[in-house]
Amino acid sequence: MTTPAERTRRVAQVAARHADDVDREGRFPSEAVSALRAEGLLGIQIPERLGGEGADMNRIAETCFALGQACAATGMIFAMHQIKVASLVTHGVESAWHRTLMQRVAQAQLLVASATTEGGIGGDLRNSLCAVEAHGDVFSFRKDATVISYGAHADVILATGRRHADAAASDQVLVALLADQITLERTSRWDTLGMRGTCSDGFVLAARDVPTVQILPKPFAEIAAQSMLASSHLLWSSVWFGIASGAVDRARTFVQAEARRRPGTVPPGALRLAEAVSALQTMKGAIHGGLRRFAEAQDAPDELGSIGFAVVLNNVKTTASTMAVAIVQLALGIVGIAGYKNGTPFSLGRALRDVLSAPLMISNDRIHGNTANLLLVQKGGGQLLSA
Structure with a gap:
């Protein structure tokens, strides 16, 4: 049996082959979604007792990352699907109808919007x-x-x-x-x-x-706080990390090629490449920190709905979305005109256009405003620092 990573890799290869056409035509990435179905990845979050694989948020985030590198649209569709599945898994198990729906998602690989x-x-x-x-x-x-x-x-x-x-x-x-x-x-x-x-x-x-x-039995306010907040911010951020990582990979390849052409010299973009890699590692740390925080709170509904948890996850989203844009722009500066042009091995136009959506969904200004309101009523100052 192939590993989850191998299944994801095969889907990413399909997504990458069609990514430029999907972007150019503004069309649904049907080939990649068909590959997701064929590999059984749409139902991986469904509990094993309902026919799924019981995948945790870390595994789903890794898939979002890999798909984001290959085709941002495919990665985002997978992320949004899993965000909705998370609401079913977290809040639908008490309902016979929704348990049956989850079985159908796993067995028929239904796409949820x-x-x-x-x-x-x-x-x-x-x-x-x-x-x-x-x-x-x-x-x-x-x-x-x-x-x-x-x-x-x-x-x-x-x-x-x-x-x-x-x-x-x-x-x-x-x-x-x-x-x-x-x-x-x-x-x-x-x-x-x-x-x-x-x-x-x-x-x-x-x-x-x-x-x-x-109708799901829990009020939407609870669903939003206990499943949608974390899954949205963590999975979206993982897609953006994939876009940024792909851009840095192209910049690294470009700088290495420059170094081979001029042995004994340091290419002009090398220092900027080091800066980009450092920023990428910082972004990765922020996302992994959010994933750890979610894993610690996952079985504690009160903690998932707490002010401290919301602030931490809000900051993951705003940090990752801001850094992703900056990293792709930095990679474009390293590659230069070869990245600005379409159709080169170093083209970064699609990555830049895709990643510019990150601060807009949901608007970082709206999230900062929400965080500010939460901080006004939060008691104590040590909780966030220890979170």
């Missing part, structure tokens, strides 16, 4: 305008989702909405909707600078007569 953004509320996923409208044991649902990444290609969409029509905007639930239960009316096209292959179009998502058992 997210519909948390909504017209009228900006990027604030902790508030909703739409609501679940229950009628007996079924409900209807309609959401103006300004972004549903790879929504047209998903087998399952997890969507947020108010608990009922009279509920407060923050009183939300998470509903699991199967592709054959919904209609998607496209309202916008994902024509962007980078991350073009995520196909994050906008849709009006509508569903009727959906069984109420498909």
Whole structure:
């Protein structure tokens, strides 16, 4: 039996072959996602008793890293899928319907997407305008989702909405909707600078007569705090680390080639390469620190929902997203015009365009604002330093 690393490597090779075309055409990386299915990687997080492999966050992060090096869009799709699976695994095991869904994800390698953004509320996923409208044991649902990444290609969409029509905007639930239960009316096209292959179009998502058992039993506030916060920041950051690492690899190859052409001299880019490698190691340390923090808190819901934990994971995201951009820019400066041009062994245009999305999803300013509010009510000063 092949190892997880070998399976990931095979998928990454497929993703890399098609990455330029996916970016150029702004199309879904169907070849890479088919390879993920063939290697059984979409269901690795599902518990073994439900047909999965029970993979932990470290293993999933390693896969995000490898895919990010090969094709950032593929890496991000895999990361977003696993973020939603984490919500099912963490909060759906008490529900028979959601246990069956997890079995299907593992067996049929279903692709899971997210519909948390909504017209009228900006990027604030902790508030909703739409609501679940229950009628007996079924409900209807309609959401103006300004972004549903790879929504047209998903087998399952997890969507947020108010608990009922009279509920407060923050009183939300998470509903699991199967592709054959919904209609998607496209309202916008994902024509962007980078991350073009995520196909994050906008849709009006509508569903009727959906069984109420498909509503996850936990309030979305708990789901967001206890699974989405950590998995989003850690897995996104792992994709960005892959992009940055790939850029530094190209810069290293370029500098080594320069050194071979001029024996006995230090190429001009060598010092900048050392700087880039140092920054990359610092970024890696921040992500690994976040993964350790999550592993320590994973079985303690109170800790996962604590202020200290949220601050630490927020800082992982803002640090990694900022550093990733700086590292790719540094690599471009080392490689120079050969990196600026498309179609060379050292081209970095796609990496730079993709990584520029990092500080924007979710906006670092929004996260810093949230962290500032948390720090205003946190007691004591030693907890963060020891975390």
